[in-house]
Amino acid sequence: MSRFNTETATTELRVMRGGTEEIKDPPRQGAALDILVSDALTRYWIIDRPAGLANAAELDLYAADRFNTIFGDDPAAWAIRVDPVAGADRWLACAIPTLFAVDLPRAAAARGWRPNRVQPHFVREFNRHCSDLGREAAFCVASRDSTTIGLIDNGKWCGIRVHPPLDRASASFGTLLRRDCRQAGITADGLLPVVVGSLRESAK
């Protein structure tokens, strides 16, 4: 299911777990369209910065290889992006099906839209709130589609996982956070999570 939000200057098309609705006509030719992909449809992982990469193409190959190793899917059917922060030991990587990264923007452009951004939900929310986060942080996007918890330790990404939505999860948010921290090798004590999204109240 997709939802149009035309109240802002840039129209937003949400791609949810249920699928995508037909794209509407733009209010004017070339109107900007942001495509927001649910985290339930997104793969996140963290890669250790490889040594000796010569160019971006080698990084893409390396990220695709890690994607295949972790998730077992064919990377050819996915669009993969890495955030290669200079000087960081670990980089956040994510992938969405090419259906949403290539075909959907192409279809929108054919209807007269101008695809502006195509981002997963967690990425967009993180970019909105990253200035509020410290070097030790747990950032969570609690939506009706999924619950994504990203863990940052000493300014470095150390874990990110996508869980079922909180209103349908078998465990509480605190339990999920403690599990993820344990998995990432950090302690959840004293960690004040920043939770955003439509189900953020369920995290309290």
Added chain:
Amino acid sequence: MKPLAIDFAPQRSVPYTLHERIRWFAGGVGALLVVLSSAAWLTTSPVEASHMAVAAVRHLPGAEEAQAVDAAVRELNLPWLATLDALAVTFGQDNDAVLLGMEADAQRAVIRLSGAAHEVATVQRLPARLRAAGPFSAATLISQEMQEGLPARPVRFVIELSLRDAI
């Protein structure tokens, strides 16, 4: 934390709408004008720039104005510093002669000196001393006379100097 540089949107090579194309074109033209005007400003010397600035109000000088300017330039072109050095050397050494007056004729590149000395022999040596000391092509003793009422330096003289680098 810094924002994530992750976006799956296809890269746009050119703006889609005509309005945006016009904006890009106008921006490009503006940037080009800035670059060209900066280059012109950097390659134009301050002297040329000042000439360019007053070019609109420039007018040709009249004959009298031109002559006055020429005379001033001639006078400025005389070797004043070397002349003053030579006079300081000649009249400041033994204090046997003093310089009372100096008159320059820039048109003829001639300087006329008037002074006073202890004795006639001193005055006779002055032209040679001046020729050796300064940029003078000639130093000629024009006149000398005894003044009765001046016991300290009774000999008055006039010497004419021709400047070597005359116009």
